[in-house]
Amino acid sequence: MSAINRQPKKTSGINSMLIIGGVIALVSVLLLAYLMWYVTPEENIGSCQAQPGEYIVVPVDQKTKERAAAMNPTR
16 A cells, blocks of 8 residues: 555646636627727717707718617617
């Protein structure tokens, strides 16, 4: 009989948790980048001199409408 007690290494569990955490962080960053780049519209309206009750006419980028429809198809 051997006097050496063999115990399982606990570093494999820690390594797998670090890998899973890294993957979740990477997916979160990529999702945030996608939402910021492709979904949020660019707002270049500038200063507004309108009074309550007046109509405001501004040009809208068609791609912004397409991106919004792609992200929310119920509209």
